[in-house]
Amino acid sequence: MSYETIRVWGVLLRLYHWALVISISALAVTGLYINSPWTGTTLEGVAAMPMLAMRNWHFLAACLFSGAVLVRIYLLLFGNRYERLGDLLPVTGRNLRNLFSTLLYYLYLNPNKEERMGHNVLAGMTYLLTLLVALFQVASGFFLRYAESAFWQGLGGAIFGSQQQARFVHHLLMWYFLLFALIHIYLVVWNEVKAPEGIISSIFSGRKFKERQH
Amino acid sequence: MADSDKGNNLGLSLNRRGFIKGCTMVAAAMGLSEAMIPRMVEAAASAKRPPVIWLHFQECTGCTESLLRSSHPDIGRLILEIISLDYHETVMAAAGYQAEKSLHDTLDQYAGKFLCVVEGAIPTKDKGIYCQIGGRPAMEILAEVAPKAAAVIAIGSCASYGGVQAAAPNPTGAVGVRDLVSTTPIINIPGCPPNPVSFMGTVLHYLTFKRLPPTDKLGRPLFAYGRRNHDHCERRAHFDEGRYVEQFGDHGHRNGYCLYKVGCKGPGTFANCPTARFNDVDVWPVSVGHGCIGCTEPNFWDTMTPFYERLPGVKLPGSPVTNVDSAGKTVLGLAAAAVGVHAVVGAVKRIAQCKCSSNSSEEEV
Numbered sequence: 193m194s195y196e197t198i199r200v201w202g203v204l205l206r207l208y209h210w211a212l213v214i215s216i217s218a219l220a221v222t223g224l225y226i227n228s229p230w231t232g233t234t235l236e237g238v239a240a241m242p243m244l245a246m247r248n249w250h251f252l253a254a255c256l257f258s259g260a261v262l263v264r265i266y267l268l269l270f271g272n273r274y275e276r277l278g279d280l281l282p283v284t285g286r287n288l289r290n291l292f293s294t295l296l297y298y299l300y301l302n303p304n305k306e307e308r309m310g311h312n313v314l315a316g317m318t319y320l321l322t323l324l325v326a327l328f329q330v331a332s333g334f335f336l337r338y339a340e341s342a343f344w345q346g347l348g349g350a351i352f353g354s355q356q357q358a359r360f361v362h363h364l365l366m367w368y369f370l371l372f373a374l375i376h377i378y379l380v381v382w383n384e385v386k387a388p389e390g391i392i393s394s395i396f397s398g399r400k401f402k403e404r405q406h
Numbered sequence: 407m408a409d410s411d412k413g414n415n416l417g418l419s420l421n422r423r424g425f426i427k428g429c430t431m432v433a434a435a436m437g438l439s440e441a442m443i444p445r446m447v448e449a450a451a452s453a454k455r456p457p458v459i460w461l462h463f464q465e466c467t468g469c470t471e472s473l474l475r476s477s478h479p480d481i482g483r484l485i486l487e488i489i490s491l492d493y494h495e496t497v498m499a500a501a502g503y504q505a506e507k508s509l510h511d512t513l514d515q516y517a518g519k520f521l522c523v524v525e526g527a528i529p530t531k532d533k534g535i536y537c538q539i540g541g542r543p544a545m546e547i548l549a550e551v552a553p554k555a556a557a558v559i560a561i562g563s564c565a566s567y568g569g570v571q572a573a574a575p576n577p578t579g580a581v582g583v584r585d586l587v588s589t590t591p592i593i594n595i596p597g598c599p600p601n602p603v604s605f606m607g608t609v610l611h612y613l614t615f616k617r618l619p620p621t622d623k624l625g626r627p628l629f630a631y632g633r634r635n636h637d638h639c640e641r642r643a644h645f646d647e648g649r650y651v652e653q654f655g656d657h658g659h660r661n662g663y664c665l666y667k668v669g670c671k672g673p674g675t676f677a678n679c680p681t682a683r684f685n686d687v688d689v690w691p692v693s694v695g696h697g698c699i700g701c702t703e704p705n706f707w708d709t710m711t712p713f714y715e716r717l718p719g720v721k722l723p724g725s726p727v728t729n730v731d732s733a734g735k736t737v738l739g740l741a742a743a744a745v746g747v748h749a750v751v752g753a754v755k756r757i758a759q760c761k762c763s764s765n766s767s768e769e770e771v
């Protein structure tokens with residue numbers, strides 16, 4: 193059996209992916225510390241400033257995260273055919289069929305993977321939901337960080353109410369990202385084992401394997 | 407500052423020295439240059455100062471108490487001296503019909519010119535019958551007085567956002583002034599109670615510049631509510647350094663560490679408590695070892711509780727979930743279990759398949 197490789201993911205999309213990996217890991221760790229600092233310095237005059245440092249790393253990672261989210265939104269509109277909005281949503285007959293065949297495939301009810309180079313539609317919908325959650329996370333984060341700015345006061349106040357309510361939502365949504373990471377990594381490994389397209393290597397190289405038609 | 411009036415605390419007259427002192431304190435709290443003080447003094451001493459109608463609704467009178475019984479006699483008397491209180495249910499001498507008459511005289515005579523101060527929330531449920539004065543519901547009185555005023559000052563969290571009365575389930579439908587009045591400029595001085603300096607600053611600003619001071623999106627004057635308590639708290643260095651009170655009474659608490667981990671809401675609360683401070687002993691909750699409870703924020707009774715925890719709780723009856731983190735961990739645990747089951751099913755299927763296919767045809771594998 194011979195294979196050809198197809199270029200699926202552009203450079204920007206791969207950069208976006210790895211920026212998310214790095215920023216979400218950093219944000220979760222520093223965010224958990226900021227919410228409930230598990231260590232500190234009780235010695236006087238040490239000036240180790242752990243909370244200050246954690247907060248600074250959190251804000252730096254937040255900039256990376258926000259930038260990545262913006263890049264993905266750009267790609268939804270102007271990316272290649274596998275990255276665009278139309279390929280992620282069950283808006284065409286082909287996509288709708290793919291949604292059901294993927295569900296059956298994941299539930300072990302259909303042994304054959306439908307050939308499709310981009311995201312399957314189930315994944316596409318999940319990624320869009322994640323992007324939406326990410327927007328709320330970014331808005332609540334900036335509202336908390338720039339609480340004095342009239343712009344964020346207006347927007348954050350309208351969405352979340354007070355600072356404390358935004359803090360609550362911000363913390364709750366963090367758990368969504370951890371849940372997403374768990375399921376995402378599992379399904380990627382699962383797909384890697386089941387099908388020969390090379391899903392893991394594709395996020396490094398941008399290329400997937402496709403069976404050559406004879 | 408209390409020294410000038412030792413032994414004379416009950417006298418209501420204010421000497422010039424105390425008068426100027428009071429104005430200076432307020433100017434400092436507002437961040438005005440000292441060159442403004444003479445103008446302020448002049449405006450405050452002017453005979454043409456606007457009359458004030460002070461309405462009391464659903465409240466504990468704590469805001470008035472904290473203003474008038476403030477141990478700064480200068481501030482307390484300044485209030486009585488510079489504003490002509492034509493109607494104030496707590497301190498006015500008139501009663502009954504006399505009081506009502508003075509209210510209506512002011513309304514007629516000074517329409518569009520007087521200041522209306524509202525203290526307390528306004529119940530709206532069942533036509534507002536839960537708070538009535540002289541047989542009239544608070545809603546009706548406010549609807550009569552507020553549109554005729556030059557400006558409305560809502561003093562305290564109740565008049566600003568409904569306060570404790572508006573806490574869930576809000577049995578009387580209590581709301582703040584801004585939910586009912588739209589035609590008159592409104593400024594909110596929230597707090598439970600607010601600092602007298604913030605109220606005085608707003609009044610003096612109005613007398614001096616003939617307009618209300620700039621506000622944030624929640625209608626609070628920026629000079630007093632422009633920054634979070636956390637950002638000018640004296641314990642902030644302990645916060646950055648990771649030195650926290652873990653429990654009331656522990657080593658950290660005795661050493662004045664940051665109260666973040668015992669639920670201080672300073673990081674989400676806009677107020678001037680750490681700088682303006684209260685009473686002549688210059689304290690605020692954090693300075694005496696108790697976290698901020700966020701009383702200047704809308705709905706603080708619902709959103710800032712539990713007062714001794716960082717974040718509000720999440721309760722699902724019959725489950726181990728009590729807060730955000732236990733909710734998150736529970737969901738994550740369930741997802742991990744589901745992933746495990748999915749993987750095992752896949753593996754079993756594969757093994758079964760291999761056995762079958764090796765039995766039938768070896769070619770296919």
Ligand code: SF4
Pocket residue numbers: 635636637639640641642643645663664665666670671672673692697698
């Ligand atoms: S005591 Fe409260 S307001 Fe002060 S630094 Fe700590 S958390 Fe912030």
